[in-house]
């Protein structure tokens with residue numbers, strides 16, 4: 108009976124149910140001074156499974172002493188600026204307005220590109236979200252940023268107390284020294300929030316492909332420098348007295364020259380505007396109508412899907428910001444969308460790795476480690492969502508969060524708990540034999556793996572039922588059976604074939 112209700116439930120009804128079931132989440136009271144400092148570190152392009160290939164003694168210290176999630180589920184598009192800005196604002200790209208690394212603003216006729224220093228440092232592009240450093244500064248907690256997308260800009264009139272103009276050439280050792288020097292500031296001016304960013308794992312992943320030797324060497328180099336930072340923190344506050352969160356902003360997938368879709372084979376590019384290229388193309392109707400663009404592209408290539416802005420899949424939560432394009436084209440994982448003049452002019456090394464596709468692809472998942480007084484040593488959780496990190500950081504810093512679209516809910520069982528937590532992993536055989544379904548069950552959320560895709564669902568507090576849901580997907584458990592709807596497909600009568608407890612410290 109309950110299945111029928113949810114089969115008729117449309118996408119929006121899912122979010123309503125989540126809101127009803129989760130109900131009021133206790134929000135922190137007034138900001139207080141004295142919360143432990145928080146260091147937020149991003150290792151750009153660190154795919155969730157890189158740990159298996161690299162020696163990472165420093166990150167292992169954090170894993171042994173804190174919480175490790177199976178992976179970090181990001182937002183669409185899985186590109187550096189949108190994902191980093193979602194992690195620090197708790198808003199989806201189509202809500203905070205940083206919808207790509209290259210953007211077009213149709214209202215003000217302005218362009219944004221990563222190479223445009225003026226645009227990167229202009230708060231205009233970021234003001235529809237409030238990053239955690241602005242929240243901190245507003246509530247009397249100084250912030251110090253050694254790089255983060257948006258951190259060079261004055262947002263809502265506020266910059267971090269300490270910040271740096273981005274330069275990828277700054278040696279890693281220098282970044283660490285500066286963070287430690289900031290930690291040596293005494294009194295009220297001592298920062299309570301720090302950010303630190305490393306780009307090299309990403310850039311070598313693009314150049315040589317995921318898991319290439321060069322990528323592994325870059326991981327081990329970054330790990331070495333994080334080790335220096337951890338030693339410095341240990342010598343100051345003590346590692347157990349500081350919150351450290353390590354994330355990456357997306358994963359990496361292999362691409363090759365044979366898998367390019369040339370948009371100009373199907374569209375006269377002089378009659379449209381394309382503001383972003385790659386795994387997804389953001390297309391604007393200029394001399395062609397949306398209908399005309401759709402007619403040309405809809406069945407153009409078997410490895411490309413195309414949507415009008417109102418038809419973009421609900422799970423993408425891309426949002427309704429004016430910078431979301433009229434037409435979105437997305438290639439299959441491993442495929443790219445570009446144009447012939449660009450490809451002909453390209454004389455650099457061939458790219459072997461890319462990111463930017465649907466965040467559900469496991470290859471797009473990043474990492475999440477969290478260490479410090481709120482976390483128990485050895486805790487292990489299913490995949491978490493990056494959109495929820497803003498709420499987590501506000502909680503750790505005892506700040507009142509700004510309006511956002513994240514939930515603290517999945518993190519609560521892992522925060523200030525009496526003991527380390529693990530989770531339950533279960534394998535299911537369903538009526539579609541070509542899919543392997545694995546679920547990771549935590550008290551408040553579920554990591555759902557179907558073949559090469561991974562989603563995060565929230566537990567609904569329905570008495571007597573094990574029920575997990577997101578915008579358009581659900582999983583309902585009864586004894587050793589499961590009913591599952593995901594990505595427009597429905598699996599009825601899945602039978603559990605195995606289960607395993609992922610114990611703390613695993």
Ligand SMILES: [Zn+2]
Nearest residue numbers: 151152187356
């Ligand atoms: Zn990135």
